[in-house]
Amino acid sequence: MEFDDKFLLELCQLKSNGSSLLTLSTTSGVEYQVLTNSDSTTKLIDIAALLGKSMGLAIVDCSASSETIGVMKQGVDLGCCVVMANKKPLTSTMEDYDKLVSHPRRIRHESTVGAGLPVIASLNRILSSGDSVHRIVGSLSGTLGYVMSEVEDGKPLSQVVNTPNQTQDFCFHLYPRDDLSGMDVARKALILARLLGRRINLDSIKIESLYPKVMGSNVMAVEDFLDNGLLLLDKDIQERVNKASLNGNVLRYVCVIEGSRCEVGIQELPKDSPLGRLRGSDNVYSTSEDTASTTRMSL
Ligand SMILES: NC(=O)C1=CN([C@@H]2O[C@H](COP(=O)(O)OP(=O)(O)OC[C@H]3O[C@@H](n4cnc5c(N)ncnc54)[C@H](OP(=O)(O)O)[C@@H]3O)[C@@H](O)[C@H]2O)C=CC1
């Protein structure tokens, strides 16, 4: 069935208001069904069993949930193709990862790293040509890129996070700490490291969070974090920005993968470097194919 523009617009408006798709009630006349998680899992598996092997049915995971891991793995077993924007299945255990990538021609997850940049395709191309990748450096979070640009322009972090943003294609909504903890970038780093053949888990990655553990989601409610917690961070980040600026540098949230090193965190970088020149939510990704960094690909 094809959804018409009116219906799709209603869906977009619902999500822009921060509501759940489960609350959908449309006047567009389109026939649709809203399924709870357990209903949708059962239906999906039934359909996958029917069409997976015979038609190469593709299951698409556009959630940000860990709950989809089981169904994606069953889909693979039932002969389906799997397509993911969701990073969580690919950053679960090595056992889950091995299952998901067990048929390389049947998995695609281009937007898990670099959003619209063809990062995964380019990296796979280099690796399948037989070249090895020595180093990856990138600014891989549109959200943290935007935050760093805004604090560089003198805005307090609390204001940047709390102000709805009209010009960017994201906003801090229900889970601001997914990005601010560095966890979302760490997941991207893990996906890249595993593509390079590293058999590591999330806990092997050194992650710098923009807030202390006492402001974590298991300690502080999201409203408290947004209204009070962030205010406590403003001074420190502004001091770091000013210190970098005195050296002619800027702060960027950077992912580095090299040898056994895999880390994500704030780095002070020259203003005129590829990452230093970034503004707003743009991403930059660069690989070096030899230790001297003379053979390089940048996106
Ligand atoms: N936004 C971006 O620019 C980019 C996003 N991504 C990735 O794409 C994914 C989606 O991002 P985004 O659209 O911003 O995230 P949202 O949180 O806005 O949307 C996630 C959707 O998934 C639904 N959902 C959550 N859990 C389940 C489940 N168990 N089964 C079925 N559906 C579920 C949610 O339902 P409900 O409506 O009920 O909450 C919601 O509609 C994320 O993994 C993100 O990291 C990747 C690249 C860029």
Ligand SMILES: N[C@@H](CC=O)C(=O)O
């Ligand atoms: N949170 C990411 C988007 C989804 O992966 C970003 O800020 O780039």
